[in-house]
Amino acid sequence: MIVAVSFLVACGSPKKDKNKGEDNNVESINILVKGSDTVLPLAQKLAEEYMKKNKSVSITIVGGGSGVGIAALLDGTTDIAMASRSLKQDEKLKLNQNKKEIVEFNLANDALSVVVNKENPVRQLTREQLEGIFTGKITNWKEVGGKDLKIIFYSRETSSGTYEFFREHVLDKKNFGNQALLMPATGAIVQSVSQTKGSIGYIGLAYESNEVATIDVSYDGGKTFVTPSVAAAQDKTYPISRPLFFYFDKQTEPKLKAFLDYTISTEGQAIVQEIGYVPLTK
Numbered sequence: 001m002i003v004a005v006s007f008l009v010a011c012g013s014p015k016k017d018k019n020k021g022e023d024n025n026v027e028s029i030n031i032l033v034k035g036s037d038t039v040l041p042l043a044q045k046l047a048e049e050y051m052k053k054n055k056s057v058s059i060t061i062v063g064g065g066s067g068v069g070i071a072a073l074l075d076g077t078t079d080i081a082m083a084s085r086s087l088k089q090d091e092k093l094k095l096n097q098n099k100k101e102i103v104e105f106n107l108a109n110d111a112l113s114v115v116v117n118k119e120n121p122v123r124q125l126t127r128e129q130l131e132g133i134f135t136g137k138i139t140n141w142k143e144v145g146g147k148d149l150k151i152i153f154y155s156r157e158t159s160s161g162t163y164e165f166f167r168e169h170v171l172d173k174k175n176f177g178n179q180a181l182l183m184p185a186t187g188a189i190v191q192s193v194s195q196t197k198g199s200i201g202y203i204g205l206a207y208e209s210n211e212v213a214t215i216d217v218s219y220d221g222g223k224t225f226v227t228p229s230v231a232a233a234q235d236k237t238y239p240i241s242r243p244l245f246f247y248f249d250k251q252t253e254p255k256l257k258a259f260l261d262y263t264i265s266t267e268g269q270a271i272v273q274e275i276g277y278v279p280l281t282k
Contacts (some may be wrong), residue, residue, distance in 0.1 A: 005280050011234070027056070029255060034062045035069015035082035036161050037185050038204040039244050042108060042277050043082055048260050049271060059259065073247055074098065079256060084110065085161035097259065104252065105246040107263045109278035111233040112166060115190070115212040117197055122146040124225045126218045127239070130163040130170050133200060136177020141198060152212040154189045154201035157182040166202050198258030205230070206276035208282040235277040241278070 026268035033043055040063040047059035062078075069081035070091055087095075087102070094254060095102050115132060116122060123157065125133075132154055141149045155176055156163040183189045189201040194211035205228055208214060216225035219239040232238035247257055247264075262268050269279040 029057045031057065031059045031080065031256060031259060032078045033080040033082060033246075034064060034072045034078040035080075036066045036084045036244070037063045037156075037187075038084040038110060038162050038206075039082035039107075039246075041206055041275060042244070045275055046107075046268060047259075047269075048180060052261055054258070057259070060132070062278050065157065065159035066164070067159035069193070070247065073102070073249070074100070076084075076115055079248060079252055083161050083247055084242065084246045085164045086245070087247065088164075100164055101248050101250040102247055105248070105260060106243045106280065108244045108272045108280060109233060110242055110244050110271075111228045111278060112162065112170075112202050112242070113205055113208055113228040114200065114202050114214060114215040114217060114240075115193055116200045117193055118211070118213045120146060120200075120209075120213065122215070123213065124216045124218070124224050127170060128221070130217070131172060131174065132232075134166075134171055134176055134180065136179050144217055146184050150197040150261060152196055152199040153177070153180055154192050154199060155180045155182055156186065156189070157184055160232075162186070162202070162204065166240075169242075170202075170239060205233070208276065228241070230273060230276070230278050244277070245277050 018069070031069060033047070033065060040061060043061045047061055051057055054245050066083040067084055069078060069083060070087065073076035073081040074091070074094055114125065122141060122143065125144060129138065133151055134155070139151055141147050141151055167176065181192070185193065186203050186207045189203055190207055190212055192211050193199045193201045214228060215229045217240060218225045226232055226238045227236050233241040246260065264280060269281070272279045
């Protein structure tokens with residue numbers, strides 16, 4: 001009997017996977033992240049690298065815009081909402097009404113680049129000129145030193161945090177002009193500007209492409225023009241910079257903590273800089 005019992009205990013003991021060094025009985029963790037298309041490429045890369053080291057964790061990343069992510073957080077259909085803006089007052093009220101204690105987590109920073117078609121000779125614009133273009137008051141490139149050519153301007157759609165940030169910090173809270181062509185994703189703006197003469201749009205720094213030309217921006221009436229870059233965003237000389245956020249319900253924090261810690265670790269912040277975003281510290 002002693003021999004038999006010993007055999008049963010040995011058979012019932014959990015085995016270690018020698019290759020992974022992990023317990024085969026470790027419970028798998030599934031995390032859904034939804035929202036900002038600006039944060040999307042960064043979250044995808046961070047999740048990819050994290051899952052390589054943590055085989056029991058599965059992280060799914062879905063875009064759609066900051067508003068989409070926050071709405072999903074409100075109705076409980078995502079674990080993390082990605083956002084390129086802070087919560088609006090009405091969103092905070094709805095979350096409070098649903099008795100959700102939401103945590104704001106700054107994982108990186110970003111700069112917005114204003115881009116034009118490569119055939120456009122204009123390479124510098126003041127904030128006031130950008131306001132005039134995107135509100136529809138300036139309609140021809142000759143008004144800002146360019147060719148006699150109609151201006152076509154692209155914007156993200158209204159659910160986008162990038163749309164909200166650009167409206168507040170570049171347009172001085174004025175509304176976009178009725179002529180604005182609203183795009184569902186940042187990549188669509190890059191493609192449209194690259195294919196359309198006379199066009200202009202705005203994108204996250206990480207989406208910069210050789211297919212379009214970048215505009216230097218002045219916030220001091222044309223005295224100083226600054227090119228968007230990671231370095232210029234870090235030292236705050238480039239004026240169109242912003243934080244990027246994860247939002248989540250505090251009740252889910254234990255499930256998310258290890259991944260969140262990874263995003264702001266030395267390795268995580270190296271990934272932030274590697275793919276064109278602005279790390280939290282130099």
